[in-house]
Amino acid sequence: MAAIAAQGASLCKSTTLATLSSAGAGDGGETCQRGRLTRGVQGNDVFQARSAVRSGSADERAPRVRSLLPQLPPRRRKFSSQFLPSISRQELRAKQKSSKRGNGIVSPCASAEAIGVRVEQLRGAREALKEIIQSKYCNPILVRLGWHDSGTYNKEIQEWPTAGGATASIRFKPEIDHGANAGERVAGGPKIPMRYGRLDASSPEFCAPDGNLPDAAPPSPADHLRKVFYRMGLNDKDIVALSGAHTIGRSRPDRSGFGKESTKYTKDGPGAPGGQSWTPEWLVFDNSYFKEVKAKRDEDLLVLPTDAALFEDEGFKAYAEKYAEDQEAFFRDYAESHAKLSELGCKFDPPEGIVIDEPASAADSGFEKFVAAKYSAEAAKPSPKKDGLSPEMREKIRKEYVGWGGSPDEPTPNYFLYIIIGISVLAVIVKFLGIVQS
Numbered sequence: 001m002a003a004i005a006a007q008g009a010s011l012c013k014s015t016t017l018a019t020l021s022s023a024g025a026g027d028g029g030e031t032c033q034r035g036r037l038t039r040g041v042q043g044n045d046v047f048q049a050r051s052a053v054r055s056g057s058a059d060e061r062a063p064r065v066r067s068l069l070p071q072l073p074p075r076r077r078k079f080s081s082q083f084l085p086s087i088s089r090q091e092l093r094a095k096q097k098s099s100k101r102g103n104g105i106v107s108p109c110a111s112a113e114a115i116g117v118r119v120e121q122l123r124g125a126r127e128a129l130k131e132i133i134q135s136k137y138c139n140p141i142l143v144r145l146g147w148h149d150s151g152t153y154n155k156e157i158q159e160w161p162t163a164g165g166a167t168a169s170i171r172f173k174p175e176i177d178h179g180a181n182a183g184e185r186v187a188g189g190p191k192i193p194m195r196y197g198r199l200d201a202s203s204p205e206f207c208a209p210d211g212n213l214p215d216a217a218p219p220s221p222a223d224h225l226r227k228v229f230y231r232m233g234l235n236d237k238d239i240v241a242l243s244g245a246h247t248i249g250r251s252r253p254d255r256s257g258f259g260k261e262s263t264k265y266t267k268d269g270p271g272a273p274g275g276q277s278w279t280p281e282w283l284v285f286d287n288s289y290f291k292e293v294k295a296k297r298d299e300d301l302l303v304l305p306t307d308a309a310l311f312e313d314e315g316f317k318a319y320a321e322k323y324a325e326d327q328e329a330f331f332r333d334y335a336e337s338h339a340k341l342s343e344l345g346c347k348f349d350p351p352e353g354i355v356i357d358e359p360a361s362a363a364d365s366g367f368e369k370f371v372a373a374k375y376s377a378e379a380a381k382p383s384p385k386k387d388g389l390s391p392e393m394r395e396k397i398r399k400e401y402v403g404w405g406g407s408p409d410e411p412t413p414n415y416f417l418y419i420i421i422g423i424s425v426l427a428v429i430v431k432f433l434g435i436v437q438s
């Protein structure tokens with residue numbers, strides 16, 4: 001998926017973190033599977049990208065490195081430099097020091113312009129990350145990582161980065177140790193409009209409080225989901241659309257406590273085998289999550305209480321039914337909600353952010369206006385009085401009509417027109433006969 005991993009990127013250095021998201025979402029594969037979320041991503045994407053290019057034999061590495069070389073200035077023909085700002089670490093530290101504000105909040109990065117961030121570098125980073133995802137199947141865990149970073153946001157708190165959100169504070173202890181954080185194929189899916197250049201919170205003092213992320217089995221799942229997502233400023237549509245991210249990935253009992261050790265869909269991997277997925281094709285981003293949760297047809301597929309709530313709560317159901325039936329609608333809404341999620345609590349440098357893709361055409365960017373009533377439980381009931389007739393009366397009339405020789409599959413004949421034509425023909429005949437007699 002073109003931009004699904006954008007969230008995962010948010011733990012990485014601000015300028016490059018969003019590239020993860022745009023690279024596509026897998027499981028941590030061998031590396032990412034091992035435990036807590038950041039063990040999969042190792043702190044930042046620069047590190048990941050470096051190790052990905054360093055991994056494998058020299059023969060395997062050569063084409064990867066070659067493909068990146070043309071984008072690098074000659075003196076920087078080392079892969080890792082690709083992602084680094086074109087100033088020295090000392091200069092960067094000095095800039096960070098001088099950007100300490102009176103209120104104690106640190107602006108951790110010099111301006112994007114000053115550190116020489118270039119759109120080509122970001123694009124190069126994104127391509128490298130796509131390779132990592134393809135070889136490590138780590139798209140699901142990257143999406144989850146980004147979501148867990150963003151999902152701590154509290155809209156009632158005005159101050160950045162204390163409000164939480166996509167500030168990469170998840171890379172610090174204690175946040176990474178919170179219970180909820182235990183734990184190419186490019187996956188397809190919608191293209192998400194991403195902005196890069198998010199600033200990272202600079203120190204552990206900005207870690208979100210524990211307990212901001214949702215529980216998977218709370219006593220009242222729908223109320224709990226609303227409490228958590230409304231705190232972020234998100235709505236029912238966002239809750240349902242974003243839950244659709246479970247169309248990829250697996251749950252593992254040793255991490256979250258949920259899911260089976262292994263199922264017929266996960267016993268052979270790809271990546272580290274085991275866990276329980278929500279869908280059979282758990283590296284493909286499509287709308288199968290909604291179909292499977294609705295059908296509950298297979299014990300090998302996971303349905304958490306919070307997943308089931310999407311088809312039980314009247315407010316959520318309208319959306320869940322729609323997404324089960326219409327993948328395009330799911331993609332449009334998911335892209336919109338994910339873009340929102342990825343910018344919760346964000347500050348950009350430059351303030352308008354950095355866009356590395358051509359703007360989508362007006363037709364592509366227009367999110368369909370969602371009419372919940374069309375899919376609501378009410379709409380599903382037969383409408384009793386549209387034409388003032390009860391369903392029973394309508395059925396009686398239909399039967400009488402069929403009894404007279406009419407067919408329910410044919411339009412009603414236009415008797416009025418036939419009568420007019422008949423009268424006209426008679427009038428002509430009478431007139432004609434009159435002329436002949438006289």
Ligand code: HEM
Nearest residue numbers: 140141144147183214215216242245249250251252255256
């Ligand atoms: C609505 C409330 C949510 C609950 C209760 C929930 C719960 C969970 C749980 C229990 C797991 C299994 C973790 C493990 O054992 O490794 C999981 C995995 C996952 N979640 Fe969620 N989640 C929620 C929302 C979201 C959202 C909003 C997203 C993304 C936008 C998301 C993306 C994922 C992904 C991609 C995985 C798979 C990770 C992997 O394969 O390693 N989840 N979630």
